[in-house]
Amino acid sequence: MGKKFTEKQIHILNIAEELIAEKGFEGTSVRDISAKANINVAMISYYFGSKEKMMYHLYHYRVQRTREHFAEFSEIIKDGKPEMQMREIIKYIVGQLFKYGQFHGFVSQELRRNENLKQELLVFYQFCVKKIDEVLKKGIASGVFTFAPKPEDILSIILGTTLFSIRNKNFMENYVRHSDDQSYIKEAEKKVKANMMLTVFALLGFVQD
Amino acid sequence: MGKKFTEKQIHILNIAEELIAEKGFEGTSVRDISAKANINVAMISYYFGSKEKMMYHLYHYRVQRTREHFAEFSEIIKDGKPEMQMREIIKYIVGQLFKYGQFHGFVSQELRRNENLKQELLVFYQFCVKKIDEVLKKGIASGVFTFAPKPEDILSIILGTTLFSIRNKNFMENYVRHSDDQSYIKEAEKKVKANMMLTVFALLGFVQD
Amino acid sequence: MGKKFTEKQIHILNIAEELIAEKGFEGTSVRDISAKANINVAMISYYFGSKEKMMYHLYHYRVQRTREHFAEFSEIIKDGKPEMQMREIIKYIVGQLFKYGQFHGFVSQELRRNENLKQELLVFYQFCVKKIDEVLKKGIASGVFTFAPKPEDILSIILGTTLFSIRNKNFMENYVRHSDDQSYIKEAEKKVKANMMLTVFALLGFVQD
Amino acid sequence: MGKKFTEKQIHILNIAEELIAEKGFEGTSVRDISAKANINVAMISYYFGSKEKMMYHLYHYRVQRTREHFAEFSEIIKDGKPEMQMREIIKYIVGQLFKYGQFHGFVSQELRRNENLKQELLVFYQFCVKKIDEVLKKGIASGVFTFAPKPEDILSIILGTTLFSIRNKNFMENYVRHSDDQSYIKEAEKKVKANMMLTVFALLGFVQD
DNA sequence: GATGAATGAGGGTTCATTCAT
DNA sequence: GATGAATGAACCCTCATTCAT
Numbered sequence A, B, C, D: 001m002g003k004k005f006t007e008k009q010i011h012i013l014n015i016a017e018e019l020i021a022e023k024g025f026e027g028t029s030v031r032d033i034s035a036k037a038n039i040n041v042a043m044i045s046y047y048f049g050s051k052e053k054m055m056y057h058l059y060h061y062r063v064q065r066t067r068e069h070f071a072e073f074s075e076i077i078k079d080g081k082p083e084m085q086m087r088e089i090i091k092y093i094v095g096q097l098f099k100y101g102q103f104h105g106f107v108s109q110e111l112r113r114n115e116n117l118k119q120e121l122l123v124f125y126q127f128c129v130k131k132i133d134e135v136l137k138k139g140i141a142s143g144v145f146t147f148a149p150k151p152e153d154i155l156s157i158i159l160g161t162t163l164f165s166i167r168n169k170n171f172m173e174n175y176v177r178h179s180d181d182q183s184y185i186k187e188a189e190k191k192v193k194a195n196m197m198l199t200v201f202a203l204l205g206f207v208q209d
Numbered sequence E: 001g002a003t004g005a006a007t008g009a010g011g012g013t014t015c016a017t018t019c020a021t
Numbered sequence F: 001g002a003t004g005a006a007t008g009a010a011c012c013c014t015c016a017t018t019c020a021t
Helices: A007-023 A030-036 A042-048 A051-076 A082-099 A101-110 A115-142 A151-167 A169-175 A181-204 B007-023 B030-036 B042-048 B051-076 B082-099 B101-111 B115-142 B151-167 B169-175 B181-204 C007-023 C030-036 C042-048 C051-076 C082-099 C101-111 C115-142 C151-167 C169-175 C181-204 D007-023 D030-036 D042-048 D051-076 D082-099 D101-110 D115-142 D151-167 D169-175 D181-204
Strands: none
Touching (some): A007 A030, A007 A042, A007 A101, A030 A042, A042 A051, A051 A082, A051 A115, A115 A151, A151 B151, A169 B115, A169 B151, A181 B151, B007 B030, B007 B042, B030 B042, B051 B101, B051 B115, B082 B115, B082 B181, B115 B151, B151 B181, C007 C042, C007 C051, C030 C042, C051 C082, C082 C101, C082 C151, C115 C151, C115 D169, C151 C181, C151 D151, C151 D169, C151 D181, C169 D115, C181 D151, D007 D030, D007 D042, D007 D051, D007 D101, D030 D042, D051 D082, D051 D101, D082 D151, D115 D151, D169 D181
8 A cells, every 4th residue: 555645745746747748857847846736836845855756756656556456457357268368468558558658658767767666667567477477378278379479578569569659649640540639549549459469469379269 | 961060069969869868858967968078068059059959950860860771771671572571670670779779768758849850750650661561561462471460550569669678678687688788788689679570470470481 | 030931932942042052043943943842843933923033032031041140149249358259250150151151152143133132241241340340449449459450351351261162162172181071061161260260360460368 | 375266256255254254154145145246146156166165165265374374473473582472472363363353253153064164273273372382481481471371271361352352342342432343443452452461461470571 | 722734935056058258 | 169257047945934723
């Protein structure tokens, strides 16, 4: 269970996340944040100690929640057939990334600053690898998967491709039918999910019964 | 044909790239750059007009050269067999990304600030898509490829996965046998290339003759 | 008779004095004081109106008590022989300064800020001068003192030398045999008292009967 | 020979000294200094690195020069008769303190912050003690001095009394005939010198030939 | 009577840039 | 053409104080 924040603190974190995603950590001043959040400049220091520490809390908060969430999720699907499990995992990861896209869009930039976050993220990624590996092995054993690629390679593909699509909107939007930002996000997510399904299952040599 | 720079200007750009890759644009001061480049603080403004404009020149310079280079490259491979062409394209793209990894590592962050770069990069990506599409169609026609995934999806996978691997060194290094940074880079590049080969060809339903 | 303070207020004043003696007025924040005194930050403003006013109360409190104390003291010694009276006055003043050394150590710094304190201190000093003068005249009259230096000069010597000794511990400690801070203070006080006895009596041309 | 400063830097140091003497180090903001010195706020950091370092330079500059000056002075008087030497030393020390009174008036307050200065000042004081001791011994040997007080006690008296007089102007001015600040300083210095002459020579048991 | 959340002012410092030389 | 001194704006943070409870 993570640190508890007041509603106001969460409000600030959300605004901060938005702005940092847009302009980077150094490019975002505490004045920007306080102005947009309609609070006093001093509040960031008051609540979090410093701008830097606020950043840490922001990361920690997101990563912690993501980890917990994924743990619950993998519990839920643990009794399904391997192909269903794999399908769910792909949908889940891509979905989460799109949901918190603006966060994951800049998080890797900030890794260099924050050793703690690096570690937390690593632990999370390795948990994902483990889950993928379990499903993989089960599928191989039962014969529905005929190839056995490295689980970390599968995860790299899913994470990398999805993050790339989120970060390079102006490339992706040429291939996605959409009318506005809202619908773009939805359709882009669909496209990436379809791509990942196809790719991963091709890679696994999946054989329909 | 790009802007012509003096040797000193290129020297500054190289130092700047290095520092920005390490600490971000805002995190890198003109004093840092001038100190490391052994030039006067005023030189950046003097040569490029401003720090911001220097950034633009830096991006422009890199992207321009990459585009030219890829154009040459695709000319060279244009008469090969589709599977060979695809193999070369994958090797080429992954290789280039690893070569200029520090640049590509932060370029997406700077896209939000720089409309011009965005456009240039888009043109380049679309050129890649076109090339992939040509090879794809040729392979389908000749029967060596049995599936026809979207070319932009293939590109997304290659670019996304490679960039992810470069950016998340502390994740990747758990799966790569290496003794030092030098050897890590080499082995990581090998691993990503192998992964991409397997993946793309699986996706294409490649059938060995 | 001075202002009446509650126990809590006196507690705060004591803590404040301690901290201010150590780090100066501006160097001591109300947060420092409230933290060390285990009270709420708002209490200083609440009890005293402001930090500045608290300071005033602190000075007032000390000076007032010192004045009252000295008045009592001079009443007690008023019937002795002049040489005994002078000896007692010297011992008393030096003793008091050492006792409240941390206060007197910084009070002159704060004089510039506080007209009231300046006035109160002046009145006190002049009272001392008067007492010294009385003793002086009596001694001259009775022939035990053969010189008649200015009483204010005698006071300047006693106060100045003692305060200098308190403030320049790292100079004085080279000439004082001591094992720790506690013993240093004791020995330093002894040394200053001896010095002042010798000096003042030499100045007075004291003739033993 | 001390650090060399430009004219502008010395100008800043002088203004800073004035303000700090008046309002203390923490009570004086770099904006106060820059406003009064008619320079940009950034110049203090630019020239000295920080406000703190400026303070150090200020102290260092003054103490260094005082030490050098006193060394020269003591060379000059080294061949005189003891009573003349002692007289000159007293006049010199009191004179210097009055000359740089505003500096010496707050320096002891800042000792707690600045270990270096503490050390430099100590060395200077000990040099003074040594010189006084030499004169003392010579006088005793030649019989013009009949008592042998501790040299450090003599120095304490001279420094302490003089500093007290400078710091407690509103006390001293009651005993000094003066029309304005200028004349007050002059007369106060005279009074202190006379007092110290009398006192020290009384203490030494000086016997006119 | 007493508190903790919140405020606005001002703190020192660093920034990219300019200007006289 | 190139420099280093100097600038004003903006940075994050801490301050004493206030206000609703």
